[in-house]
Structure formats: C-alpha cells, structure tokens
Amino acid sequence: MKKLHLSAAIAVTAMAITAAAASDPVLMTINKVPVRLSEFEYLYNKNNSQQLQPQTLDEYVDMFVNYKLKVAGAAVAAGMDTTASFRNEFEGYAAELAQARMVDSTVYDSLLHEAYDHARELRYVSHIMLPPSDGTTSTEAAMAHADSIRNAILSGTTTFEDAAAASIDRASATRGGRMGWVLPGRFPWPFEKASYDTPLGGISPVINSGFGLHIIRVDEIKPNPGEVEAEHILKLTHGKTPEEAEHARVAIDSIYNVVTQPGVDFEDVARRESEDPGSAKQGGKLGWFSSGMMVAPFDSASFAMQVGEISRPVATAYGYHIIHKTGARPVASFEDMRQSLEQQINGDERGQLPAQRRLDALVQQYKGQVSDDGLAKVRQIIEECGRYDSTAIEALKASTIPVYTVADKKYTIASVMPAMPVTASMEVDDAMTMLRNTTNRVMRDKVAEIYRKDLVNIDPDYRNIYNEYRDGILLYNISNQEVWERAAKDTTGLEKYFAEHRADYTWKAPKFKGYIIFATNDSVQTEVKAFTDSLDAAGATFTREALVKMIDKRFGRDAKVERVLAAKGDNAITDYLAFDGPKPENQKMRWQSYYAYRGRIIDQPEDAFDVRGQVTTDYQALLEKEWVKKLHKRFPVKINRKVLAKAK
Numbered sequence: 001m002k003k004l005h006l007s008a009a010i011a012v013t014a015m016a017i018t019a020a021a022a023s024d025p026v027l028m029t030i031n032k033v034p035v036r037l038s039e040f041e042y043l044y045n046k047n048n049s050q051q052l053q054p055q056t057l058d059e060y061v062d063m064f065v066n067y068k069l070k071v072a073g074a075a076v077a078a079g080m081d082t083t084a085s086f087r088n089e090f091e092g093y094a095a096e097l098a099q100a101r102m103v104d105s106t107v108y109d110s111l112l113h114e115a116y117d118h119a120r121e122l123r124y125v126s127h128i129m130l131p132p133s134d135g136t137t138s139t140e141a142a143m144a145h146a147d148s149i150r151n152a153i154l155s156g157t158t159t160f161e162d163a164a165a166a167s168i169d170r171a172s173a174t175r176g177g178r179m180g181w182v183l184p185g186r187f188p189w190p191f192e193k194a195s196y197d198t199p200l201g202g203i204s205p206v207i208n209s210g211f212g213l214h215i216i217r218v219d220e221i222k223p224n225p226g227e228v229e230a231e232h233i234l235k236l237t238h239g240k241t242p243e244e245a246e247h248a249r250v251a252i253d254s255i256y257n258v259v260t261q262p263g264v265d266f267e268d269v270a271r272r273e274s275e276d277p278g279s280a281k282q283g284g285k286l287g288w289f290s291s292g293m294m295v296a297p298f299d300s301a302s303f304a305m306q307v308g309e310i311s312r313p314v315a316t317a318y319g320y321h322i323i324h325k326t327g328a329r330p331v332a333s334f335e336d337m338r339q340s341l342e343q344q345i346n347g348d349e350r351g352q353l354p355a356q357r358r359l360d361a362l363v364q365q366y367k368g369q370v371s372d373d374g375l376a377k378v379r380q381i382i383e384e385c386g387r388y389d390s391t392a393i394e395a396l397k398a399s400t401i402p403v404y405t406v407a408d409k410k411y412t413i414a415s416v417m418p419a420m421p422v423t424a425s426m427e428v429d430d431a432m433t434m435l436r437n438t439t440n441r442v443m444r445d446k447v448a449e450i451y452r453k454d455l456v457n458i459d460p461d462y463r464n465i466y467n468e469y470r471d472g473i474l475l476y477n478i479s480n481q482e483v484w485e486r487a488a489k490d491t492t493g494l495e496k497y498f499a500e501h502r503a504d505y506t507w508k509a510p511k512f513k514g515y516i517i518f519a520t521n522d523s524v525q526t527e528v529k530a531f532t533d534s535l536d537a538a539g540a541t542f543t544r545e546a547l548v549k550m551i552d553k554r555f556g557r558d559a560k561v562e563r564v565l566a567a568k569g570d571n572a573i574t575d576y577l578a579f580d581g582p583k584p585e586n587q588k589m590r591w592q593s594y595y596a597y598r599g600r601i602i603d604q605p606e607d608a609f610d611v612r613g614q615v616t617t618d619y620q621a622l623l624e625k626e627w628v629k630k631l632h633k634r635f636p637v638k639i640n641r642k643v644l645a646k647a648k
Helices: 008-023 037-049 057-077 084-102 105-119 139-155 160-166 189-197 242-259 266-273 296-304 334-346 349-365 372-385 390-397 413-419 428-458 460-489 491-500 522-537 544-558 572-578 608-634
Strands: 026-030 033-036 121-130 178-182 213-223 227-236 285-290 319-329 402-406 409-412 511-519 559-567 593-602 637-639
Touching: 026 037, 026 057, 033 037, 033 057, 037 057, 037 460, 057 460, 057 608, 057 637, 084 349, 084 428, 084 460, 105 121, 105 189, 105 334, 105 349, 121 139, 121 160, 121 189, 139 160, 139 213, 178 189, 189 213, 189 349, 227 242, 227 266, 227 296, 242 266, 242 319, 296 319, 334 349, 349 428, 372 390, 372 402, 372 428, 390 413, 402 413, 402 428, 409 413, 409 428, 413 428, 428 460, 460 491, 460 608, 491 608, 511 522, 511 544, 511 572, 522 544, 522 559, 522 593, 544 559, 572 593
Parallel strands: none
Antiparallel strands: 026 033, 026 637, 121 178, 121 213, 227 285, 227 319, 402 409, 511 559, 511 593
16 A cells, blocks of 8 residues: 555645646746746836836746847757766755755754743752762663652752762862852753753753753743943952961052042052052943843842942952943843854754754654664674675675665665764674664655755745856856856957947047056166167067066166046146156156157047957847847747736
C-alpha cells in the first residue's frame, strides 16, 4: 500500500503548489517560459514606486516583455544560467534568501517579548553550583547527584544554605548561596530563564549553564526601576589600615562639605580628590547603569536619590562614596529596546530556537525519519569489523543500506559518511551514537534542502524576489555581451554612427583639443619639448597610448601626458595655454612646468572620440533596439489578456 500512495510531505507540497497556481495564474509565456501574474504585479508596483511619473499597466507590459525576452529568450537560451560563475553567485544568494523562511517567526516574537518581560523585572537569587562532571563520572551521574541535593532541600532534609557549602562558586557559597540580582542579558541564557521561570521562594530544577550545574532559589522580585546616571567621589578603605580608613572617613566628610557649597563644580573636585582610578579623570562620571550593577549600598543610594541630589557619604566594601545623581530613565518601550533585544537573543542559544522549531515542523511535513532497522544493519557491519576503524569506514562507504527517508525517498549510509567526523578508531557503541547523531543531522539538512527548492513553487513572495535577483544577474550578463561590451569595442561602428548623426552632436562654445605635457621643472620641460619637436620634425604619427609610453620610457616620473578636450572655463591650465587666461598658481603642484602639444581649437566635434560618452550611449541604445527586434522575431510571446485584466 505504501507504494501506491504519495507521502504526506509530497501531498502537502503538491496541494500548496496547486493552490498557489490557482491563485497565481500564468500571465504570459516567453520562449515557452511561464511568467506568473504575481511576478508581473510585484515588478510593476516596485517600478512605479520608484518613478516620478508612474507608468500605466499597458506601458509597463511592453517594457516587461522586452525585459523577459532578454532573460528568458536570450540569456537562458545561451545557457548563461548554467555557467559555474552564475551558479556560484546566485545559489549563494538563494540560500541566504531562503534562510529567512527557515525561521519560526512566532517563536522568535515570543522570545523577544519574553526578553522584554525579563528586562522589566529584577530577581535576587541564591544558587548552588556543581561541576557538570568530575572527570571520573559522566554528566548523567553529575545531574543525578545534583538532583539528589535538590530533593534533599525540597524535602527539608537539608537547608539551601547548608547545601550551598558544597558550591564551587566560593564567593556565594560563603554567603549561603546568595548571589545577587540577575540582570537580563548578563548571565548565560539557561541560568536567566530558570531564574525567571521559578516563583518567589521556589527552587529551580537542576540546569546546565555551560559553566556548571545550578540549583537556583528566587529570594526577591521587584520591578526594574530603569537606569541611573551618576558621578562619584571615592576615598578608598579597601586594603587600608584602620588609621588610614579613619583618615578616609574624615576626608570624605570634608569633601562633602565642599561639594555641597553653591557654585562648586562636582567634576572638578572629583578629578582632584577621587581615588577611583576608573572614573577620577572623567570627573567621577560612571555613565548609565542598571540596578544590581553596583555594590548594594551604592546601588540602593543611587536609585533612592533625586536627580541633581548629592548624597551624604555612602560606605561600601571599597570605601566612602559621595554620589551625584545626574540622570534617571525608566525601562525603555518594547519598540525602543527591540534592536538590543534582538542582539541579545541572537547572541546566545536562543537564537537557534526559531530555526530549530521551524525545521522540526518541516521534518514532520516532509516525513523525515531515521531508520532504526537500517542503523541496526550498520551496527552489524561495524561489529563484524570488531570496531569502527578504516575497514568499517570503507565498508560503510560502499554500503547501500538505507538509513533515513525524506518524502518517501530512501538515502543510504554511504551518503551519510562524508558528514561523519574524522576519527581513527572507535568502540562500536560510541561509533553508533555518532552515526545516529550524524544521520539525524544529515536527514534534517536534506529536509531543509528540499524545502528551499519547493519555496519557488509554494511562496509567491519568495519566488518574486528569487526571480528578480536571478533575472537581474542574467540581464546584466546578456546586456553586457550584446550591448555594452560590443559598443565599447566597436570603434568602427561608433565612428559610423557619429558620421551618420553628426548633426546631433554640437557644442555651444569652441574647445581646445590636444595634449598637455607636464614636467617637474623647466629644465625637464626643455628636454621633453626637444623630444616632441623631434617627433614633429620626423612627421611621426602615434596614438595617445603610444605617446604616453614614449614619454614614460624616456623621462620616467619627471613627466606625464594628458589628453585634453576642454572649453574655456573648464580647466585653468587649458585656459592659460589656449584661451589667454591667467597663469594658474602652482607653487604647491608637483608639475611646475607644462606646455600644449599638438593642440588646436575646434568649433565642433571632429570624430566620435570628441563626444565619446554621448555617442556610446546613443549607439548602445541603437544596438539594444535592434537586438530586441531580433528577440521578438526569434522567441514567441503569448500574453493572456484575461489574466492581465486582473493585474493590480
């Protein structure tokens, strides 16, 4: 029966494709290549949004047909879409474009709002931190040991504080596990999440932060008051003798009496008196900080003060502080914090969850499954070899045993082997664990690959962007071949076009046409001029490129040649040499001397080179027009006018 029915994945995809085709009919075919209505509407609306004078639908149809003729007719017919350079450029972009569809946006939005909820609340926690393993026991055994400690706390067999004595976080262990305020984004994500998922007074499940195993107790919860901006003056007592500490206390009282006097600049006093090496030079400025970032007495005082207030001396473990509160702001809105929240999520393991959830759903949709029977047969091969070694590896590479399926298609262990980590030798059980994990990963990659290919058929928005980029590359390549490079290289054609359209190219004012030869000084100029005079005496003819080579070979960096075509006012040096203008100030110029060579004033352009830019543009337009005419004759275009009438 299985062979008689499509898989669920294929059925779902086929239904999606059918539905897409029904809602997105074919508007036209160009060289038998279908173009759907959505693509036309997408480009029509995009084009008009960028135009000062929007086109009508009928006006745009002609332009769109010509565009598609160049791509579907010329470029594809010429095989440009099959070249390695095209595939490398386009496939990389297509994979990047598809990646945005490989994310569960609902999960991502949920994570964003969860992060914002965390940002609006502060939690004071205690914790017991245990090693994930001690080198002799497994992670599973370490987890079991941590669970036993947690269960003992919950049952009342021991207290949290007594259990905390075994914590490897010695700083908190000496305080009965008390750790401090959890600041969102400043702790490993598993630790933060467990802290916020645990109710007040509750004990969290054992969690692995990546640094160790944790049992967390939530001791206090309060709204996040936002941030404070402050500056301070510190007199140190940490590491001081009692006499020195008393001197610091007396000194801070004296400083307080000074800074509270009218007209006294707090920052000036901080620069002179503060013993905080980090802030004294900045006038005591600490910038903005959240609750919990500073030691408790300093934190409490800072948030309790009014903006502009100067505190009485505050004692901490570091010494005595005078705090000047200069600003306060509440927790920002969700939209204002969105960018930082995204950075926070994308910076830890949460960033992988939306893609993982999306891929989980796609695995179900495409019926991806690892075969237990297949892996059992793989195990037999390894067991026959004695262990997973070079012999077993070669046997598996040649094997046709199917180990996973996607959309009812079977894939062999041989297809999985290139993804296996390189190893010299492994025990059978360890090898099978690695093989199962690798097979599962390869299966999921295959699902993602098939989905990316299906996207063109099931997602109109994706298809439009996909086709636009693909066609853009092909259009550039074919236009470069048929028009731009051809015009640039066809000097004969340019001259012929100029001769036929000479009347279209006129100047309002005469121009100087010739060369300016520069020299580093008058002495070099004399030598260069003698050389060019000898060329004239010999009746030599040469191109500009040949003249440059001759000057460069003979005089090196002491002289250079520029070809000039300039009207009066275009160039100060040309004005001086050809139009009786004043001599330019050139004291700071490298080229102190210069003269005109083989120059003359002409009233109108003499050849295509004199108006090369204009002629080239016009000649390209002619080539394109002729090219499009040929394309219309060569490739059939069929437009469904009924479908076109639906365009909007």
